[in-house]
Amino acid sequence: MFPKALVLIDFEKEWIDKTSEYYVGDISPTIKRVNQLIDFCRKKGYKIIFTVHIGGDSDKAFAPHSKNVQLIDSLHQKPKDIRIEKNKISPFFKTTLDKELKDTKQIVTCGILTNLCVRSFVQDTYDRDFDITIIKNCCVSFDKQTQDFTFKDLKTTREEIKFLNLKEFIAG
Numbered sequence: 001m002f003p004k005a006l007v008l009i010d011f012e013k014e015w016i017d018k019t020s021e022y023y024v025g026d027i028s029p030t031i032k033r034v035n036q037l038i039d040f041c042r043k044k045g046y047k048i049i050f051t052v053h054i055g056g057d058s059d060k061a062f063a064p065h066s067k068n069v070q071l072i073d074s075l076h077q078k079p080k081d082i083r084i085e086k087n088k089i090s091p092f093f094k095t096t097l098d099k100e101l102k103d104t105k106q107i108v109t110c111g112i113l114t115n116l117c118v119r120s121f122v123q124d125t126y127d128r129d130f131d132i133t134i135i136k137n138c139c140v141s142f143d144k145q146t147q148d149f150t151f152k153d154l155k156t157t158r159e160e161i162k163f164l165n166l167k168e169f170i171a172g
Contacts, residue, residue, distance in 0.1 A: 002047035009111025014068040110138035133162040
């Protein structure tokens with residue numbers, strides 16, 4: 001039983017491929033923080049879950065079986081970690097995520113794109129009555145304005161959600 005889970009949303013190669021229309025830029029500082037988060041949560045006994053978005057044709061973004069739907073190589077992933085493949089914005093839609101979170105009470109999350117897939121996950125977990133913490137500086141959007149608005153809007157409409165930076169989370 002894992003009363004706590006770290007859910008990492010869509011940290012896949014598509015976002016860091018300079019030839020992709022979905023390229024978000026150099027996120028290596030974010031990945032470094034994400035790895036610190038993974039290591040911390042792993043030591044604290046969290047279930048580690050990665051989601052990846054897969055969809056489209058073989059010559060399009062997020063194409064099934066392409067290298068770009070693989071997790072970013074530098075992530076501190078282990079074989080025992082759970083991988084959820086999704087083809088919609090919500091990681092819950094027609095996946096096993098509900099089952100994986102069955103005995104979980106607290107969820108820590110971060111990911112790529114804050115305003116889309118991360119937001120959808122947060123809204124869905126909120127509606128399922130989880131205790132949610134978003135690690136803000138481990139999330140990525142195309143621009144700061146969108147990122148800031150998404151956090152502000154979620155915080156205004158869902159006061160129970162905790163919004164922390166990595167250092168604040170680790171400090172407890």
